[in-house]
Amino acid sequence: MAMRPRVLSWPGPLSALRPVLRHWSxxxxxxxxxxxxxxxxxxxxxxxxxxxSAMALFALPLITAYDVTLRYLFHAPTIWATEISIYLLxxxxxxxxxxxxxxxxxxxxxxxxxxxxxxxxxxxxxxxALAILxxxxxxxxxxxxxxxxxxxxxxxxxxxxxxxLWIAYALIPLGGALLVLGVVxxxxxxxxxxxxxxxxA
Amino acid sequence: xPALVRAQSEQVIKIAYNLPxxxxxxxxxxxxxxxxxxxxxxxxVKLVPQTFPDGQLYNDTQLPDAISTGATHIGQVNLGFxxxxxxxxxRVWAMPFLYDTWEAEWAAEDSPAMxxxxxxxxxxxxxxMLGWMAYxxxxxxxxxxxxxxxxxxxxKMRSFGLDATQLLSTLGASPVTMSSQEVYQAMQxxxxxxxxxxxxxxxxxxxFEVTKYGTNVAMMRLPFVASASKMWWDMLPExxxxxxxxxxxxxxxxxxxxxxxxxxxxxxxxxEAGVDVADLTPEERKAWGEAAAPLLADYKAKxxxxxxxxxxxxxxxxxxxxxx
Amino acid sequence: xxxxxxxxxxxxxxxxxxxxxxxxxxxxxxxxxxTIASASGLPFLVQIxxxxxxxxxxxxxxxxxxxxxxxxxxxxxxxxxxxxxxxxAWVGRLRGGTGVSAVTAFTFFAAIVGSSMAxxxxxxxxxxxxMEKAGYPKRLxxxxxxxxxxxxxxxxxxxxxxxxxxxxxxxxxxxxLAGLLPGLxxxxxxxxxxxxxxxxxNTIETAPWSGKHALKVTLRALPDLALPVVxxxxxxxxxxxxxxxxxxxxxxxxxxxxxxxxxxxxxDLPEVMISATRHSAGLLAIMxxxxxxxxxxxxxxLPQFLAKQVMEAGVAPWVVLLIMNLAWVVLGCxxxxxxxxxxxxxxxxxxAVALGFDPLWFGILMVINMELAVxxxxxxxNLFALKAxxxxxxxxTIIRSALPSLLIVLTVLTLVWFFPEIALVLTxx
Ligand code: NA
Ligand code: NA
Numbered sequence: 046m047a048m049r050p051r052v053l054s055w056p057g058p059l060s061a062l063r064p065v066l067r068h069w070s071x072x073x074x075x076x077x078x079x080x081x082x083x084x085x086x087x088x089x090x091x092x093x094x095x096x097x098s099a100m101a102l103f104a105l106p107l108i109t110a111y112d113v114t115l116r117y118l119f120h121a122p123t124i125w126a127t128e129i130s131i132y133l134l135x136x137x138x139x140x141x142x143x144x145x146x147x148x149x150x151x152x153x154x155x156x157x158x159x160x161x162x163x164x165x166x167x168x169x170x171x172x173x174a175l176a177i178l179x180x181x182x183x184x185x186x187x188x189x190x191x192x193x194x195x196x197x198x199x200x201x202x203x204x205x206x207x208x209x210l211w212i213a214y215a216l217i218p219l220g221g222a223l224l225v226l227g228v229v230x231x232x233x234x235x236x237x238x239x240x241x242x243x244x245x246a
Numbered sequence: 247x248p249a250l251v252r253a254q255s256e257q258v259i260k261i262a263y264n265l266p267x268x269x270x271x272x273x274x275x276x277x278x279x280x281x282x283x284x285x286x287x288x289x290x291v292k293l294v295p296q297t298f299p300d301g302q303l304y305n306d307t308q309l310p311d312a313i314s315t316g317a318t319h320i321g322q323v324n325l326g327f328x329x330x331x332x333x334x335x336x337r338v339w340a341m342p343f344l345y346d347t348w349e350a351e352w353a354a355e356d357s358p359a360m361x362x363x364x365x366x367x368x369x370x371x372x373x374x375m376l377g378w379m380a381y382x383x384x385x386x387x388x389x390x391x392x393x394x395x396x397x398x399x400x401x402k403m404r405s406f407g408l409d410a411t412q413l414l415s416t417l418g419a420s421p422v423t424m425s426s427q428e429v430y431q432a433m434q435x436x437x438x439x440x441x442x443x444x445x446x447x448x449x450x451x452x453x454f455e456v457t458k459y460g461t462n463v464a465m466m467r468l469p470f471v472a473s474a475s476k477m478w479w480d481m482l483p484e485x486x487x488x489x490x491x492x493x494x495x496x497x498x499x500x501x502x503x504x505x506x507x508x509x510x511x512x513x514x515x516x517x518e519a520g521v522d523v524a525d526l527t528p529e530e531r532k533a534w535g536e537a538a539a540p541l542l543a544d545y546k547a548k549x550x551x552x553x554x555x556x557x558x559x560x561x562x563x564x565x566x567x568x569x570x
Numbered sequence: 571x572x573x574x575x576x577x578x579x580x581x582x583x584x585x586x587x588x589x590x591x592x593x594x595x596x597x598x599x600x601x602x603x604x605t606i607a608s609a610s611g612l613p614f615l616v617q618i619x620x621x622x623x624x625x626x627x628x629x630x631x632x633x634x635x636x637x638x639x640x641x642x643x644x645x646x647x648x649x650x651x652x653x654x655x656x657x658x659a660w661v662g663r664l665r666g667g668t669g670v671s672a673v674t675a676f677t678f679f680a681a682i683v684g685s686s687m688a689x690x691x692x693x694x695x696x697x698x699x700x701m702e703k704a705g706y707p708k709r710l711x712x713x714x715x716x717x718x719x720x721x722x723x724x725x726x727x728x729x730x731x732x733x734x735x736x737x738x739x740x741x742x743x744x745x746x747l748a749g750l751l752p753g754l755x756x757x758x759x760x761x762x763x764x765x766x767x768x769x770x771x772n773t774i775e776t777a778p779w780s781g782k783h784a785l786k787v788t789l790r791a792l793p794d795l796a797l798p799v800v801x802x803x804x805x806x807x808x809x810x811x812x813x814x815x816x817x818x819x820x821x822x823x824x825x826x827x828x829x830x831x832x833x834x835x836x837x838d839l840p841e842v843m844i845s846a847t848r849h850s851a852g853l854l855a856i857m858x859x860x861x862x863x864x865x866x867x868x869x870x871x872l873p874q875f876l877a878k879q880v881m882e883a884g885v886a887p888w889v890v891l892l893i894m895n896l897a898w899v900v901l902g903c904x905x906x907x908x909x910x911x912x913x914x915x916x917x918x919x920x921x922a923v924a925l926g927f928d929p930l931w932f933g934i935l936m937v938i939n940m941e942l943a944v945x946x947x948x949x950x951x952n953l954f955a956l957k958a959x960x961x962x963x964x965x966x967t968i969i970r971s972a973l974p975s976l977l978i979v980l981t982v983l984t985l986v987w988f989f990p991e992i993a994l995v996l997t998x999x
Contacts, residue, residue, distance in 0.1 A: 099843040102635045102850060109636070109817025113810045120400050120420060124411075127423035127629050134635065135626050138858060141851040142595065150848045151593030152856065152906055156948040158591035173592045180599045183615050184622075191619045194314060198371060201329040203307075203408040204423075205415065210330075217619045260610075260869075302868050302916070307627055308620045315616040425630045427736050428811045431743040435808025451739075 084237060087230040091144035094223060098137035105130050124205045132213055139220035143227025146174065147234070167235055174231045177224065184221025192218060256292045259478075262312060263322035264301040269446065270508055271322060271470055272299055274379035274501035278320070278472065281493030290483045293490070295320075306407075314372045316475040323373065323471040324381075326407025332370040335363055335549050338556050340409030342465050342538040343531070345560070346569045348506045351467045352378075354563035359555045364471065373473035374480075376494040380505025382512075384410070384466040387448055387457040388440030389433065391522070393530055395537035404429050404441040409466075414442060416540055426451070433457055444468075445512040454519040462513040462523050463531060472497070572875045573609070580605045580866070588904055594949075595852070598859030598909060605866035617869070618862055625861045626854070629813055630736045633684065634729050634857075634908075635850035636816035640823045641688025642846040644679075647827025647834040650692040652791040653678050654700070659784040665771055668704040669714055669764025672697035676718030677757040680725035681798035684732070684816065686907075686944050687849075690719030690955035698959060705769045712968060713975030714760055716952040720941035720979070723907065725753035726802065727819075730907055730940055732812060733857075734933045737915040742812045743805060747996040748930045752938060752986050759978045793826055853908060860909035864916060873917040880921055887925040891987075894918050895939060902943025906951065910943060911936070931986075934993040938983045945976055 112126035145151050153173075161169050194200075196211035261279055265271045279295035286293040298304075304312040306324045313321045325339050338344070338360075345351040354360055355378045365375040386392050388401060398417040405411045405421035414421045422438050432438045434456040441453070442465075448454055472494065479487070513523050526534070546553055583604045587597035599618075606614050625631075644650070657674035661667045675693045683689060694715040701711035723730045726746030735742035788795070801819045804810050810818055827834040834842070867873060880890055894914075901910045915936070922932045944952040947969045956968050986992050 095844060095847060096840075098851060099840070099847040102639065102847050103843050105632060106636050106639065106817035106820030109632070109814050110821045113814050113818060116402060116420070116422065117809050120402060122402065122420050122422050124415075124421065127632075130632050131626060131629065134632060134854075137635070137847060137851055138626060138854040139622065141847070142855050145848060145852055145855070146593065148848070150852055151595055152852055152949075153591050153593045153597075154588045154904060154949050155591050157589055169591065173587075173590055176587060176590070176592050176600065177596045180596050180603060183603055183618055187616045188619045191311070191315060191616065194311075194372075198332060199330045203327045203329040205408070205411055205421070207329060214619070214623070217622055296871065298868065302873075303865065304620060305624060305627075308624050311623075312617075312620055315620070316613060317617045317620055423629060424811055425628050425736060425813070427630065427739060427742060428813065431741045432808070432811055435743075435806065437808040437811060 081237070084230060084233045087226050087233070088147065091147050091223070091227065091230065094140050095144045098141050101133040101137045104133055108133075128202065128204055128206050128208070132208070135213060135216050139216040140223060142220060143223035143225070143230075146177065146224065146227035147230040149231075170235055171232055174228045174235075177228055181221045181224040181228065184224065185218045188214070188218035188221055256294060258294045258296055259319040260298060260303070261295050261320045262298040262303040262309060262318040264304075264306045264309060264324065265299070265322075266450070267297075267299045270380045270382060270501050270505035273504050274472060274497045275299070275320075275322065277500040278376075278493055278497035281496045282490055285489040285493050286486055289485045289489050291486050293486065310371065310373070310473075313473045313475050316372075316477045318475065319478050320376065320472065320474045322379075323368070323473050324407070325471065326409050326468075328371070329408050332367050335367050335552055335556070337409065337545055338549075338553065338560070339469060340413075340466055341542055341545060342413055343463075343535045345464075345467050346564045347567045348467070348502070348509075349567035350560075350563040351469070352502055353567055354560045355469055357559040357563065359559040363552060363556055368471065368473055369476060372476040373471075374476045376472040376474055376490070377498040378469045379472060379498065379501040380509075381468040381470045382444045382446055382505050382509050383464040384442060384444055384468060385461045385463065386440065386442055386465065387433075387453060387460045387521070389436070389458050390439065391459050391524070392440075392461060393524055393526060394533050401439040402437075404432065404438050410442045412541060413466075413538065417537055429453065430456055445516060446508060448516060448521070449512065449519075454516055454521050457521055460513075460516055460521045460523045461526065463526050463534065464509075465534070572871060576605060576609050576870055577872070579608050580870075584863070593855075594906055594909065595855035595859040598856065598863045602859070602862035602864075602866040605863070606869060609866070609870045614869075617865060621862050621865045622858055625858045628736055630732050630742070631854075631857075633727075633732050633813040633816040634854060635846070636820055637684035637727065637729055638688070638850045638853070639843075639846040640816065640819045641683040641685060641692070642842050642849070643820065643823040643827055643834065644682065645688060645692040645695075646838060646842050647823070647831065649794050649797075649823075649827065649831075649833075650675060650679065650696045652794040654693065654696045656784075656788050656791045656795065658700070659787040663771060663779045664765070666761075666765035666768035667771060668697075668701050669706065669710065669768050670761045672701060672711075672714055673718050673757050673760045673764060676714075676721055676760075677725065677754070678795070678798065680721035680753065681727075682801060682819065683722050684727045684729040686720045686722040686941075687951050687955045689722035690715055690952050691959065694719060694956060695959045704771065707767070708967070708971040709974055710764065710767050712956060712971040713978075714764060715956060716945045716950075716972045717756065717760055717941070717975045717978055719952050719955065720944050721753050721756060723940055723944070724749050724756065724934075724937050726750060727805075727812060727815060728937065730911055730937050731933065733908060733911055734915060734936060737911070738919045738929050738933060740929050740933065744997045745930055745933055746802075746805070746812065748934050748993040749937065750996055751992050752934055752982060755985065755992065756941075756978065756982050759981060763975075763978060793830055797822060797826065853906070856906050857908045857912060860912035863909075864913050867913070868916070873920075876917060877921045877924075881924060887927070890921065890925060891927070891935075894922075895935070895983075898936065898939035899942060899946070902939065903946045904949055905943075906949065907940045907943055910940065928990065928994060930997055931990045931993045934986060935983065938979060938986060941979045942976060942983075945972060945979070 108126050108130050112123050116122035158169050192211050192214040195214050200210040201207040202210055261275050263275045267276055275297055279297050282293050282295050306327050309321045310323055310328050312318045325336050368375045395417050398419045401419045402422050403414050403419045404424055405414050411421045429441055517523050580601055584601035587600055606617055653675040657671035661670045676689055679689050679693050698711055698715055726749055731745045731749055732742050735745045801815050805812050805815050923929055944950055953968055957965050
């Protein structure tokens, strides 16, 4: 099962790498404070997306019940219930993978990685997070061209609602961008907590 | 764009469509694939078509986008899944009671006015139009008898695509959106009162078990379009383009012939299966035409001269191929 | 047209990512992307946003988050307690009575929710401590819980059955009917197991059985007991579709827990919503990833290739079915149920239909296999759910204790295989 990154102990042989990595993180971020701020800002964005998605998904049963009631009792179903529900679902599914990644909520096969400890574990966790970047890049690049195409041609949904399709399509590249932020946030958390632990030590 | 086309080379191309191989639209693409393979064997690029039937790769909704973006080289376009300003002129395809006969439909589609208008509009979506195929007719299937437009008032009808939905609203029915897999059960349990669909899918989805009444009026005679991805097409050498164009003509004829033959048999097969299929009187037909008139008026208003040209071609085709 | 090196790339990326611990959703997506890019070139990666759009375009998928939300509300609203109390009041005094009560509660809860994890969490949390009190060995109490929870996907309503129905073009309502008897068969075998393996009841400590008391408990739980009747009843009366039933179920669950029982306060709702969202979005991200991989498999023609090989090899249909079952078992160890369904159904169903198998029966066989998948390690959702209830217990102990219960599922799988009528008889009424 997915797990939250936690403060891990340093293993013997790999501890040689420790000063190098510490130097890297220091020289890149100069010190702990701005890094913490970045982490907090990223976490806030992801939490806001998660809250919006929760509202979107909570609306689904309400919309469904409303539509069923209108159809069954008044023989007058809405023309929008199903279509709007699908957009709400797309929002929740395409926009949240980054937030789930940062929180360690994605399901994964963890029998190998959970036998690792210390720096190996951290490196492994970082590599599995970075491995996602090519997928995020595909979502951003091809999702953007797909969205722009729909925008340029003024494409509308083939329903009575006639919703501009670029709005729905844009969720894919936006979700890809949030996924990149999720990778960044997860990496910062992984390496940032160690810095705090060292600062305390 | 797909991989660069090299001279004297061989290229595997994808042909994607949404219906089964044995359907008249499937016949189009399977014939097209066979003809392309044969006719490009000696051209500067040898094309090796690979077909993906049954929506295996993309379904109705994605196919227009898949062709636009080059995610398939050739594909089926169900115009009901295209909407927006550039699709407006093509909406004529789904106008109810537009054609009197199959031959009139084909003549209108092959007229320069209509064919060029569609090719031009589709090019705006990066489609290179290859030709027409026969989807077949669309009829009304319900659990209460329907002979006149007034019988549709208040019926909950499953609908899909823009045109069928607009027609249902115009007729006073309530369009309901649901997955095609749920239609059988929804008809059986009365969640909906009926659906607007092709007789062939009533057979293939066994809807005849749960529907009591149907019409045999060719409410719509739908053509689908075959398009190639324009990005790919524009890179093809001229001799290959010519060969593909010839292949498309053969496929178009095969599909239309089968579409007409299938359609002539299907009403009787539904009757054998226990559906009360109504042949309407000329007066009843006229009432339907009048009820659907607002759609045609709306089309004329929105398309102006270009639309008028197409409708003139349709009128000429109907005059040349009247119902006997 | 199948190239061995592309299949090697596909498997390499997929297994490499999975074993390294890359989330399943992205392992599937990356393997799909690598396959598309190596088979057709980078520009064809535009297939991915198209597939993503398609993944959520079918309205039946709306049932997934709604059933998950319903499960979460019922779990937080402690609806499991009422169901367990009713069963316990009637049969709790028998030998194995606590176990039978747990199985009954699992069965009933399965008729409300569409997934297995919600079942394990909701009923298991109440039943496991009771079984512990009654001196049940872990093998029995954990086994009853993981298999009892898996009934959630076999007894209707069921998310896997809805997705199978959509992919295989069969009626979800018919498929629901087909799942009912096999599900009850699993429940019956679990009950027999409980009666045989439970320690004798400690009659001195407990009060004697009283019909009046049992009736009182039942009446009190009537709204809970009515929940599945209303949800499934509405489907069969044609008031709503199986997809819409999920939405109606959420509204009813809210009425039951927030208004009637007040076991869930409005202040708890945001947490319930967020938790359900994490669960839904995680599951659907996997589904989307599986569809990307599935579309890549289609692109390279693997399903058609395998189908052709099988049909041309001329092996006996039962051998083909056995191979498919083994594939499900192996995939079941490493993947999550929905992704297995999305990847295998487009490959298997055309072959199964061509071999003359009934697609309804085939779907039920598949979902019984999925009951195995939620229990087999290393990736067994019900094992994880059990671990969530028992944070102190080692996952190794949970796995070792739960594994023998697989025999029950295998028995039912064999029975339904050799007597297809167990699944089909209700669909013919
Ligand atoms: Na269930
Ligand atoms: Na498993």
